[in-house]
Amino acid sequence: MWGHLSEKQYHVFKLKNVHIYCDAQSVEVSGHAISLTRLEYRFLVYMVENKNRAISREELLNEIWQIEQPIETRATDDTVKRLHKKLRAAHAQIEIETIRGFGFIIKKNRA
Structure with a gap:
C-alpha cells in the first residue's frame, strides 16, 4: 500500500514560469511562492x-x-486588477488580458 504513494500523480498546471499546485492550492512564479486569496487562486486556475x-x-x-x-458587478474586474498586480510583481510570464466589453483571456508574455 505505501509503495503506491510515490506513483501518485499530482495535478500541476505549468504555464511559462507559473506553476499552480492544485493539491496544495499554491502558486509559484519562477520557484517563488506568491500569496493569493482563495478567490484569486480559483480565478487563476479557471x-x-x-x-x-x-x-x-x-x-x-x-x-x-x-x-x-x-x-452589473465589478467583481471580476477588481479580482483581475489584484491578480495583475501580484503576477507583475512576481515577474510572471503570463497575464490576464481584458477583452473590452466581453471578459478575459490568458496571455503569455514573450519573456
Missing part, C-alpha cells in the same frame, strides 16, 4: 484551465462566484 479561449464575465461570475443571473 483562467489557466481555459487558457486557449476568451472567457466572458458572465461565465466567470457563474463559475467562480456562483452568480447565475446577469447582474
Whole structure:
C-alpha cells in the first residue's frame, strides 16, 4: 500500500514560469511562492484551465462566484486588477488580458 504513494500523480498546471499546485492550492512564479486569496487562486486556475479561449464575465461570475443571473458587478474586474498586480510583481510570464466589453483571456508574455 505505501509503495503506491510515490506513483501518485499530482495535478500541476505549468504555464511559462507559473506553476499552480492544485493539491496544495499554491502558486509559484519562477520557484517563488506568491500569496493569493482563495478567490484569486480559483480565478487563476479557471483562467489557466481555459487558457486557449476568451472567457466572458458572465461565465466567470457563474463559475467562480456562483452568480447565475446577469447582474452589473465589478467583481471580476477588481479580482483581475489584484491578480495583475501580484503576477507583475512576481515577474510572471503570463497575464490576464481584458477583452473590452466581453471578459478575459490568458496571455503569455514573450519573456
